[in-house]
Amino acid sequence: MKNSIKKELDIIFENWYAEExxxxxxxxxxxxxxxxxKSQSELFMYVDDCLEKMLDTQDFYDVSELVNYAxxxxxxxxxxxxxxxxxxxxxxxKSHILRYGDNRSIEFVDFxxxxxxx
Numbered sequence: 001m002k003n004s005i006k007k008e009l010d011i012i013f014e015n016w017y018a019e020e021x022x023x024x025x026x027x028x029x030x031x032x033x034x035x036x037x038k039s040q041s042e043l044f045m046y047v048d049d050c051l052e053k054m055l056d057t058q059d060f061y062d063v064s065e066l067v068n069y070a071x072x073x074x075x076x077x078x079x080x081x082x083x084x085x086x087x088x089x090x091x092x093x094k095s096h097i098l099r100y101g102d103n104r105s106i107e108f109v110d111f112x113x114x115x116x117x118x
Contacts, residue, residue: 003042005034005049009069013053013062027065031072044077046070048085051093058100067097067105074111082116090118 012030016022023029035043050070054063086093090112097105112118 003045005046006053008034009049009053009066027068031069034069035073035076040077040079043073044079044081044083046073047077048083051083051085055089055092055096060100060102063097063100064102064105067101067108071108071111080116082118086112086116086118094118 008030012027016026019026034046038046047070050066050073054066054070057063057066094109094112097109101108
């Protein structure tokens, strides 16, 4: 069975909206917590969890943070293998990022096109 971080992502983003004062390192702290002591294959699997959640939101900030998570997990996984979600839905992922993401998110599109050759 696939090791998933979907529930943790839900909690991270629910808490983000529920907290009145969240530290400016909230998302990076959680990113490092999720990746701590994980294998490269686990990090690779986390990419699709982030992208699936990203496709379910149109919130600019959420999209940007989820793309940052996906990109970080890809880099730390140190692979050019294409994830199952990207194999199947690259055009949808790219379109969603270009529509709702920030400039940093667009760097992930460049990464996917150049390094992953999508």
